[in-house]
Amino acid sequence: MTTSVQTKTMTMVQSINDAMRTMLAEDERTLILGEDVGVNGGVFRATEGLYEEFGAERIIDTPLAESGIMGTSIGLAANGFRPVAEMQFLGFIYPAFNQIMTHATRIRQRTMGRYTSPIVIRAPYGAGVRAPEIHSDSVEGLFTQMPGIKVVVPSTAYDAKGLLISSMEDPDPVLFLEPMRCYRSSRMEVPEEKYTIKLGKAAVLKEGEDISIFTWGAMTIETMKAVEQIENEQNISCEVIDLRTLYPLDKEIISQSVQKTSRALIVHEAPGTGGVSSEVLSVINDTSFLYLRSPVERVSGFDTPVPVYSLEQEYLPSPEKIKHAIQRSITF
Amino acid sequence: MLTEFPLQQVLNEEGHVKEEDTMQTITIDQIKSFYYYMLRARLLDKKCVNLQRQGRIGTYVQYEGQEAAQVGSALALEKGDWMLPTYRDHAATLTFGQTMRNLLLNWRGRLEGGVPPEGLNIFPPAVPIASQLPHATGVAWAEKKKGSDRVSLVYFGDGATSEGDFHEGLNFASVFQTPTIFFNQNNGYAISVPMEKQMNSKTIAQKGLGYDIESARIDGNDIVAVYLAVKEAVKRARNGEGPTLLEAVTWRYGAHTTADDPSKYRDQAESETRRKTADPLLRLERYLKNEGKWDEAWHAAIEEEIQEEIDTALIEMENYPEAELSQMFDHVYDIPTWPLQEQINEHLATKGRNA
Numbered sequence: 001m002t003t004s005v006q007t008k009t010m011t012m013v014q015s016i017n018d019a020m021r022t023m024l025a026e027d028e029r030t031l032i033l034g035e036d037v038g039v040n041g042g043v044f045r046a047t048e049g050l051y052e053e054f055g056a057e058r059i060i061d062t063p064l065a066e067s068g069i070m071g072t073s074i075g076l077a078a079n080g081f082r083p084v085a086e087m088q089f090l091g092f093i094y095p096a097f098n099q100i101m102t103h104a105t106r107i108r109q110r111t112m113g114r115y116t117s118p119i120v121i122r123a124p125y126g127a128g129v130r131a132p133e134i135h136s137d138s139v140e141g142l143f144t145q146m147p148g149i150k151v152v153v154p155s156t157a158y159d160a161k162g163l164l165i166s167s168m169e170d171p172d173p174v175l176f177l178e179p180m181r182c183y184r185s186s187r188m189e190v191p192e193e194k195y196t197i198k199l200g201k202a203a204v205l206k207e208g209e210d211i212s213i214f215t216w217g218a219m220t221i222e223t224m225k226a227v228e229q230i231e232n233e234q235n236i237s238c239e240v241i242d243l244r245t246l247y248p249l250d251k252e253i254i255s256q257s258v259q260k261t262s263r264a265l266i267v268h269e270a271p272g273t274g275g276v277s278s279e280v281l282s283v284i285n286d287t288s289f290l291y292l293r294s295p296v297e298r299v300s301g302f303d304t305p306v307p308v309y310s311l312e313q314e315y316l317p318s319p320e321k322i323k324h325a326i327q328r329s330i331t332f
Numbered sequence: 333m334l335t336e337f338p339l340q341q342v343l344n345e346e347g348h349v350k351e352e353d354t355m356q357t358i359t360i361d362q363i364k365s366f367y368y369y370m371l372r373a374r375l376l377d378k379k380c381v382n383l384q385r386q387g388r389i390g391t392y393v394q395y396e397g398q399e400a401a402q403v404g405s406a407l408a409l410e411k412g413d414w415m416l417p418t419y420r421d422h423a424a425t426l427t428f429g430q431t432m433r434n435l436l437l438n439w440r441g442r443l444e445g446g447v448p449p450e451g452l453n454i455f456p457p458a459v460p461i462a463s464q465l466p467h468a469t470g471v472a473w474a475e476k477k478k479g480s481d482r483v484s485l486v487y488f489g490d491g492a493t494s495e496g497d498f499h500e501g502l503n504f505a506s507v508f509q510t511p512t513i514f515f516n517q518n519n520g521y522a523i524s525v526p527m528e529k530q531m532n533s534k535t536i537a538q539k540g541l542g543y544d545i546e547s548a549r550i551d552g553n554d555i556v557a558v559y560l561a562v563k564e565a566v567k568r569a570r571n572g573e574g575p576t577l578l579e580a581v582t583w584r585y586g587a588h589t590t591a592d593d594p595s596k597y598r599d600q601a602e603s604e605t606r607r608k609t610a611d612p613l614l615r616l617e618r619y620l621k622n623e624g625k626w627d628e629a630w631h632a633a634i635e636e637e638i639q640e641e642i643d644t645a646l647i648e649m650e651n652y653p654e655a656e657l658s659q660m661f662d663h664v665y666d667i668p669t670w671p672l673q674e675q676i677n678e679h680l681a682t683k684g685r686n687a
């Protein structure tokens with residue numbers, strides 16, 4: 001017998017809101033801190049209605065200071081609360097970098113487990129929305145190299161709710177990246193009840209036989225476009241995998257997929273050098289080297305700052321570039 | 333602290349002179365010039381809001397209501413001095429000599445928008461809040477080391493005073509006695525957060541006390557008060573008497589940016605009231621009328637002249653050649669590194685997205 005699950009049509013930003021509401025109602029230790037998250041409901045409306053429902057003691061409009069938001073969250077977490085700290089944009093997390101790198105990620109070890117940092121840092125990120133400079137940075141790679149924190153990126157409304165709840169229940173700090181382009185790009189049915197999606201697990205967006213494409217965040221959109229086009233034009237079958245958690249990576253899915261297709265492409269919008277693609281490559285190398293029929297391809301942003309918006313489309317991986325890379329891999 | 337740092341005013345809201353002696357130092361021609369620069373800034377701002385609505389420029393940051401603070405401070409500087417603006421301070425950079433065309437290009441997502449005209453020292457508008465304050469200390473420190481009498485003036489909002497960089501910039505300026513004017517525009521809000529939630533202190537000027545920096549609080553909608561306070565601070569800086577912190581109390585009429593909806597966090601009726609009571613342009617108009625010096629023909633003529641200037645700049649913006657692909661790669665390094673060079677070669681070879 002199956003029980004039917006009540007669902008509601010939501011955009012990603014609504015499901016993120018729903019995840020926070022769910023946890024605020026369930027666990028009174030949950031706090032939301034950030035710039036403009038209270039009365040205003042967040043600059044993207046991610047915290048809309050929470051202030052009215054849970055009050056100023058729990059939905060906190062902080063002073064404009066990211067290091068302060070992060071540092072006080074560390075103190076609140078060490079002393080019993082579960083803060084969700086919003087960085088208004090990932091490009092403004094830099095003042096908090098010191099607190100994350102030197103304390104949030106280390107306090108567990110430095111106190112041999114006595115104090116911990118169960119903090120979720122939420123941050124909208126990514127290019128392609130014609131935002132002013134700095135707002136479009138994609139610097140997940142700065143954090144995947146940081147020991148002591150997990151890095152999560154949903155690309156759908158369903159995943160966003162399940163992953164955010166898991167992140168909020170995780171005993172360690174989690175950087176939860178929200179691709180701005182996915183906030184309202186589509187709607188889907190999302191269960192109204194609480195559910196979780198395990199961190200560290202990728203999702204197969206589309207099964208295929210000839211090449212495995214690994215991507216995350218807003219690049220899932222470009223990748224799916226490219227795949228649809230190339231499969232219509234040629235006799236190629238692509239498997240598309242949304243990694244969803246960038247640290248720790250889903251070694252199992254990556255290796256299984258590559259061993260099935262024998263080819264791989266990684267697509268991300270962060271600069272090429274030091275991007276997470278290098279880590280995906282190393283998983284492939286470690287697990288599936290002898291299965292490969294062509295070198296692993298990559299399509300990424302450049303080793304430049306994300307350009308101001310007149311040029312951002314040139315910076316971002318496009319379906320055309322992704323198709324070229326697929327072609328190169330197949331015809332190698 | 334409100335008594336230690338009283339709001340300095342020379343011309344009140346009705347355009348009546350509060351400080352007769354001080355007003356003696358300002359001529360009617362100067363007042364008319366103040367008015368001209370404020371009108372120019374205001375008309376450009378209104379135009380930009382419209383251009384954004386029409387989709388001809390991207391997200392725009394308006395400053396309407398803050399013209400006296402920006403124009404008055406900019407006019408108190410000399411060419412050669414350094415100006416460090418934020419994203420909201422293009423009334424200041426325009427007045428200081430940035431071109432209208434470049435300002436428009438900035439909102440069109442073009443790098444040219446952040447480049448100052450030859451001979452002017454203007455940093456590109458700082459987007460990360462308060463990050464520009466230590467730079468202002470640094471450029472002024474360099475002038476001091478070089479033995480010049482040039483100064484720097486840096487703009488920032490009330491919200492910015494919460495960031496570490498605000499405090500670090502002030503402390504360095506104090507320790508090294510740099511010729512820096514920290515010019516705060518307290519417009520009451522940091523996006524949705526009102527000053528009372530941003531800080532527990534009643535003034536921003538008092539924050540200078542902790543660093544032993546000369547500080548004052550001025551009516552930021554009184555351009556005469558602003559101009560004279562900055563002149564005085566500049567004079568002290570040039571004389572080697574160190575930094576000054578000025579709090580110009582003002583108000584932004586509109587939204588934080590064209591992407592913001594102020595009705596979520598404040599009653600916009602307040603802005604409408606202030607337009608009628610405390611507007612910086614209206615104040616000068618009232619003063620000139622009180623003095624019998626208001627001239628309708630002059631007003632119509634400058635308005636027409638400014639509209640023409642804006643129209644010309646708009647045409648320049650729209651006819652400006654499209655951004656070259658290579659701009660994305662140029663100037664990242666002096667000489668591109670090999671990984672970047674490989675990326676450039678590959679991208680240009682496939683002509684980017686059109687490949």
Ligand SMILES: Cc1ncc(C[n+]2csc(CCOP(=O)(O)OP(=O)(O)O)c2C)c(N)n1
Nearest residue numbers: 092420459460461489490491492521522523
């Ligand atoms: C470091 C950083 N954090 C957050 C932001 C997002 N943001 C842009 S403007 C703003 C409010 C700034 O308020 P204030 O300093 O008072 O200046 P105003 O915008 O009112 O001129 C915020 C939070 C940013 N630009 N930089």
